Amino acid sequence: MTRQTMRFTTARHDLEQAAMLLRDGETVAFPTETVYGLGANALDARAVDKIFKAKGRPSDNPLIVHIAHRDDVHQLVTHIPELARLCMDHFWPGPLTLILPCTDAVPANVTAGLDTVGVRMPDHDTALQVIALAGVPVAAPSANRSGRPSPTTAEHVLEDLSGHIAGVVDGGAAGVGVESTVLDVTGAVPMILRPGGVTREMLEHLLGPVAVDPALGNETIAPKSPGVKYTHYAPRGTMYLVEGEQALVEMQRLVQTADQKVGVLTTDEHKDLFPTAAHVISLGSQDDLATVAARLYDAIRSFDHHEIEVIYAETFPEDGIGLAVMNRLRKAAGHRVILAE
Ligand code: TXA
Ligand code: MG
Structure with missing residues (x-):
């Protein structure tokens, strides 16, 4: 179904209208501190x-x-384990999603x-x-x-969903830039199902040992796998992560010898190393992973705007928010990794 998507500002009157649409059973996009x-x-x-449609x-x-x-x-969950209560005290409001046992009030879709x-x-x-204002x-x-990559601006939302949703509230750029951490707190040891804005280090500081879903670690041992079924956050061009001690030398060689329209996803420190690339995007300094996270999805989308066919991307340390950045990069690249050692 195609229809006009209404654009709202953050003025109170606009937010009331957006909320009314939600109460009427419509879909409205809005900014959060992570993504829209x-x-x-x-x-x-x-x-x-x-939403699904x-x-x-x-x-x-x-x-x-x-x-x-x-x-x-309380209307959504049957009980709140002590671990979850601690998390709410420390990280709410914030980029932490807690997986909890659900009540019958929550629809199956x-x-x-x-049951969570x-x-x-x-x-x-x-x-x-x-x-x-929606009251629900x-x-x-x-x-x-x-x-597609998650949207960090209202423009990104309209790029993907204009005509398919009732409205979008334009609140400028989202902050963190990658999605919330999804934490399963239904077991004895909390487990990160998706790394995000609240880091493993932050959680462990509060809770003690926190597990990471082993499925996340496994993705890294499927290099060069076409992995179509796992592709997510993906640009239209084919993206490769270039890892290892010789990564920069190898990236320069790949860019120079490319016979397709080539893009590079890199950092301020290295952005001048690829003069022949059609599109070079820096995510900021390699020492500032918060900025790297905030710019990531806009950068990935920009390769599509320049009709880039092949993209070589630098990798980052997996500490702090780096774990979420690398998780998204690996998915965007469909787990295609070039090891240069
Ligand atoms: O930052 C965010 O989390 C953003 C903003 C809009 O809040 N939302 C977001 O939603 O990223 P979505 O649907 O793109 O990602 C939801 C993630 C998925 O990986 C989904 O599998 C997981 O949360 N998830 C949701 N409910 C779950 C459940 N009951 N058990 C396990 N995983 C669940
Ligand atoms: Mg998503």
């Missing part, structure tokens, strides 16, 4: 279904439910039929206002077409 989300009333299965999202991928007040969690639900309270004034919990995946 595509919201719908989380308690209305038909509204939630519109607009995104082209597989129905087996559950959604995160966003709340504006901590007490709103939100949870993809699981992901909940978070975003640390973003506009998001909190929209959710509070808001299910919101990232507001991109499925498989």
Whole structure:
């Protein structure tokens, strides 16, 4: 279905209109501190279904439910383990999604039929206002077409979903730039299912040992795999990560000998090493991973705007937010890794 997508500012009157659309069972995209989300009333299965249709999202991928007040969690979850309570105290509002056992009030399409639900309270004034004005919990995946990089601006949202959603609130650039950390707190040891804005180090400081889903580690041992089924956040061109001690030399060689329109994803320190590339994007200084994260998805999208056919990307240390950055880069590259040692 194609129709006009309404654009809202962050003025109170606009946010009230956006919230009204949500209450009426429509889909509205809005900024959060991580990326833009595509919201719908989380308690209305038909509204939630519109999210899946607009995104082209597989129905087996559950959604995160966003709340504006901590007490709103009680209608969604059957109980809150002590670990989860600690996390809420320290990291909410913020980029941490907690996986908790869900109540019957949560429709099956939100949870993809699981008996758990992901909940978070975003640390973003506009998001909190929209959710509070809607008066319902808001299910919101990232507001991109499925498989594309998550949107960090309203323009990105419209690039993917214009005509397929009822509205978008333009609140400028999102902050962190990569999605929230998804933490399963239903077991004895908390487990990171997706690295994100709240780092493993931050969680371990509070909770003690935190596991990382072994499936995340496995991705790194599938180099050069076409891995179509795992591709996500992907540009239209083919992306390769270049890793190892000789990575920069190898990247220069690959760029010089490329017979396709070539792009480079790099850092301030190295951006001048590739004079023959058609499009060179720096994510900032290699020592400033927060900026690298904030710029990542816009950079990946920009290769499409320049119709780049092949992209070589630098890699980053996996400490702090670097774990999330490398997780997204590996997915964007469909796990194609060139080792240069
Ligand atoms: O930062 C974010 O988390 C953004 C903003 C909009 O809040 N949202 C977001 O949503 O990234 P989405 O749908 O793109 O990613 C949700 C992730 C998926 O990896 C999904 O599998 C996981 O959360 N997830 C949701 N519910 C889950 C559950 N019950 N069990 C396990 N994983 C779950
Ligand atoms: Mg997403």
